[in-house]
Amino acid sequence: MARSGMPKPFTVSQVNRYIKRMLEADALASELFIEGEISNFNAHSSGHMYITLKDASAALSSVMFAGSAGGLKFRPTNGQKIVAFGRLSLYEKTGQYQLYVEQMEPAGIGGLQLAFQQLVEKLRAEGLFQESRKKPIPEYPSCVAVITSPTGAAVQDIIKVIRAINPAIKLVIVPALVQGQDAPEDLARALGDVNAWGQADTIIIGRGGGSIEDLWAFNEEVTARAVAASRIPVVSAVGHETDVTITDFVADYRAPTPTAAAQLVAYDHAQVATYLQDIYSRLHGAIRDDITNRHAEAQQLLTELTRRATHRLQLERQKLTHGTALLEKVSPYAAFKRGFAMVHDEAGRGVSSAEGLNIGEKLTLQWADGSVMAEVVSSSW
Numbered sequence: 001m002a003r004s005g006m007p008k009p010f011t012v013s014q015v016n017r018y019i020k021r022m023l024e025a026d027a028l029a030s031e032l033f034i035e036g037e038i039s040n041f042n043a044h045s046s047g048h049m050y051i052t053l054k055d056a057s058a059a060l061s062s063v064m065f066a067g068s069a070g071g072l073k074f075r076p077t078n079g080q081k082i083v084a085f086g087r088l089s090l091y092e093k094t095g096q097y098q099l100y101v102e103q104m105e106p107a108g109i110g111g112l113q114l115a116f117q118q119l120v121e122k123l124r125a126e127g128l129f130q131e132s133r134k135k136p137i138p139e140y141p142s143c144v145a146v147i148t149s150p151t152g153a154a155v156q157d158i159i160k161v162i163r164a165i166n167p168a169i170k171l172v173i174v175p176a177l178v179q180g181q182d183a184p185e186d187l188a189r190a191l192g193d194v195n196a197w198g199q200a201d202t203i204i205i206g207r208g209g210g211s212i213e214d215l216w217a218f219n220e221e222v223t224a225r226a227v228a229a230s231r232i233p234v235v236s237a238v239g240h241e242t243d244v245t246i247t248d249f250v251a252d253y254r255a256p257t258p259t260a261a262a263q264l265v266a267y268d269h270a271q272v273a274t275y276l277q278d279i280y281s282r283l284h285g286a287i288r289d290d291i292t293n294r295h296a297e298a299q300q301l302l303t304e305l306t307r308r309a310t311h312r313l314q315l316e317r318q319k320l321t322h323g324t325a326l327l328e329k330v331s332p333y334a335a336f337k338r339g340f341a342m343v344h345d346e347a348g349r350g351v352s353s354a355e356g357l358n359i360g361e362k363l364t365l366q367w368a369d370g371s372v373m374a375e376v377v378s379s380s381w
Helices: 012-024 111-125 155-165 181-199 222-227 246-250 258-266 267-332 332-337
Strands: 034-041 049-055 059-064 081-091 096-105 143-148 170-175 201-209 232-236 342-345 362-365 368-374
Touching: 012 034, 012 081, 034 059, 049 096, 059 081, 111 222, 111 246, 143 181, 155 170, 155 201, 155 258, 170 181, 181 201, 181 222, 201 258, 222 246, 232 246, 232 258
Parallel strands: 059 096, 143 170, 143 201, 201 232
Antiparallel strands: 034 049, 034 081, 049 059, 081 096, 342 362, 362 368
């Protein structure tokens, strides 16, 4: 029981609220940079991150709410040293003061650089950088899709170079964000749209130069996986020659600049036309020479065939003449010419002997120049 004359005691809630107001009113406690090692890391399904920051002799409970945690470029892990920026306050329910983290960076290395290294290691372990999975860039594309900002200098450079080298190539500009929080999803969406359309031979994806923050959309996992999943060969053209992004690693070909990408895909139309004309001329000459040679061979063959046919005809004519002479010798018509005649009875049978002929029997006598009917009036044999 309270002693007589003692003031009314505070409740626990009142004390906690008082301490919380004191902490939040303290300028030093409201903007703190604290370096420590992560332990008891817990990434909640809500998106909040719960961390204990510690050093050799102390520990500090910390929380990073989903709104701030969503902007991290790296994945915190236990044992990692970080520099956290935030404010101290009291969690009234447990009476425990804690650091409410708004920003976090790895100690000794930039968060972007660490995020880059972490994603490179992850994708390399999955085999997304292997040369064996990269597709060849078509040597003579008819349609090139360019995924980039429609207002940037990069798209103008690409259009100018391709139009100058080969105006026959169809260019399709696919607008996409290339910078900012929404850029990775927009780039992935554009890659999916071009693949779904299916009419492009080659895809160029990229932008002009800038800081690592400006180019960061091309270091995000969603962009890298969309490039790796493309069925159409992808040429990465991000920034300047010294700029290297994860998109470069997963793309089928890395061009040092957008201009270089355009030069890669745009084969020289005039040069190809000259080459084709040279091939045509050589083929035409070869065909002409072949026809000439074939004609000469055909003439020789015709001459030989004519000679052989003439000789064969002469031989056959001689055989015919000889055969005609033989036929004339045995032909009855030759006998007709010497006064002989062929005799047939009334039935048309040949009569070769007088024997057997009867008086009154009618006969036909056939000569070379005509025939007569005769009747047997007498016979002797």
